[in-house]
Amino acid sequence: MKPLEMVQKVAEPYVVQGFDLRRQPFSGVFESSAPVLLRQQLYRGNEYWFWASSTLPPGELKVEIFNDEGTSVAVESLNRGDTAGVRVLPKKTGTYTIRLIATEGSSPTGATWAMVYGYR
Amino acid sequence: MSLLRFPMLTSILWGLSWLAPLFGQEVPLPKNSTALPAPFTVVSEVVVPSPPEIFAVLDKLGTPDWAGQIQLQVLPANTDRTKLALAFGGIVAEGFLAVQAKKTEAIQEVGRRALKIARALGLENAVTPHANGIMEAAEKADWKAVRAELDLTEQTVKEQLAILKDQELGGLVSLGGWLRGTHAVTALISADYNQDHAEILHQPELVKHFQNHVAAMTRTGHAKPELDGLQEGLSQLLSLMQTASDNEGFTAAEVSEVHGACEKVLQEFYLTHEPKSVP
Numbered sequence: 355m356k357p358l359e360m361v362q363k364v365a366e367p368y369v370v371q372g373f374d375l376r377r378q379p380f381s382g383v384f385e386s387s388a389p390v391l392l393r394q395q396l397y398r399g400n401e402y403w404f405w406a407s408s409t410l411p412p413g414e415l416k417v418e419i420f421n422d423e424g425t426s427v428a429v430e431s432l433n434r435g436d437t438a439g440v441r442v443l444p445k446k447t448g449t450y451t452i453r454l455i456a457t458e459g460s461s462p463t464g465a466t467w468a469m470v471y472g473y474r
Numbered sequence: 475m476s477l478l479r480f481p482m483l484t485s486i487l488w489g490l491s492w493l494a495p496l497f498g499q500e501v502p503l504p505k506n507s508t509a510l511p512a513p514f515t516v517v518s519e520v521v522v523p524s525p526p527e528i529f530a531v532l533d534k535l536g537t538p539d540w541a542g543q544i545q546l547q548v549l550p551a552n553t554d555r556t557k558l559a560l561a562f563g564g565i566v567a568e569g570f571l572a573v574q575a576k577k578t579e580a581i582q583e584v585g586r587r588a589l590k591i592a593r594a595l596g597l598e599n600a601v602t603p604h605a606n607g608i609m610e611a612a613e614k615a616d617w618k619a620v621r622a623e624l625d626l627t628e629q630t631v632k633e634q635l636a637i638l639k640d641q642e643l644g645g646l647v648s649l650g651g652w653l654r655g656t657h658a659v660t661a662l663i664s665a666d667y668n669q670d671h672a673e674i675l676h677q678p679e680l681v682k683h684f685q686n687h688v689a690a691m692t693r694t695g696h697a698k699p700e701l702d703g704l705q706e707g708l709s710q711l712l713s714l715m716q717t718a719s720d721n722e723g724f725t726a727a728e729v730s731e732v733h734g735a736c737e738k739v740l741q742e743f744y745l746t747h748e749p750k751s752v753p
Contacts (some may be wrong), residue, residue, distance in 0.1 A: 394520065395679065398531075446673070446678070448679070449678075474530065
């Protein structure tokens with residue numbers, strides 16, 4: 355199964371719980387060992403889940419989220435085989451950074467990744 | 475239709491080539507990460523939120539007078555694709571406002587206008603099914619379906635513009651919608667000012683993103699007076715947001731100023747009436 359299919363499958367039950375999924379998924383390739391960062395405008399009052407999958411071996415991908423002060427703001431994390439995710443309840447409206455990062459010792463170069471997010 | 479059937483795969487990848495020494499570690503991002511020295515490089519790009527995402531939070535503001543915000547005057551006549559793209563975003567935002575107000579006729583008019591602008595952009599065939607879907611869902615008062623169809627309409631137009639090598643205009647669709655949405659929301663917040671509600675206007679990085687987009691268009695040969703007007707308006711909006719951020723929130727006067735700045739820009743491509751003061 356491709357990363358996008360995997361991440362969509364993980365996200366699907368959350369739709370039942372009232373989350374709407376952004377129709378545009380994000381995807382790409384780890385071009386080096388460096389993490390991938392995505393900056394996203396989030397709104398206080400919404401609840402968000404960000405999920406990502408990759409072609410890395412299970413358990414080797416992490417998703418993290420930081421506010422503009424560099425503080426991790428995840429209130430819940432998910433690590434389910436090929437897919438990882440974080441839930442956030444923004445305390446402030448603003449821009450947040452989502453970081454996709456391979457675990458220490460992993461070799462992500464060339465691995466493909468896909469991310470989707472939901473909000474409610 | 476399943477929400478998981480995405481119409482397009484958008485790739486966004488930012489590599490950080492020199493981060494190897496920190497790889498794998500739980501290292502927090504430094505403060506003010508947009509102007510970041512080593513050891514982190516954070517991209518300046520910001521993912522523009524989709525309209526339904528913004529309206530999801532607006533739903534939580536209570537039940538303001540959404541109907542009073544619907545503006546369906548005759549659109550300024552123009553054939554300029556830059557203005558048409560901005561106006562398309564504006565009319566999609568109008569559709570979301572009409573959904574908030576649950577106004578079937580207004581939504582159907584939005585569908586017709588979206589089709590008209592799409593025709594002027596040469597995208598009639600792609601947009602017709604969505605326009606029909608909007609009107610049918612409105613007839614059934616299926617507001618969730620209307621929102622989904624409006625969202626799809628905007629995505630389709632962006633995709634088609636990209637196919638036509640006009641992807642810069644896709645960014646203007648987002649900008650037009652954001653301006654019209656912000657224009658309406660600031661009017662509502664001003665009508666019943668509350669600093670807590672005004673917090674939603676804290677979007678300086680998003681404004682910077684739009685500024686960069688417009689600047690890039692100017693560099694690639696889209697040097698037009700309307701782009702200068704956009705930049706001027708965005709600069710004013712950014713200044714207001716930064717002031718509000720420094721002062722721990724928007725005052726009622728600043729909310730009105732944001733509204734006025736949006737209105738001035740919207741008059742270039744969307745609104746035909748004279749500026750009005752916010753109640």
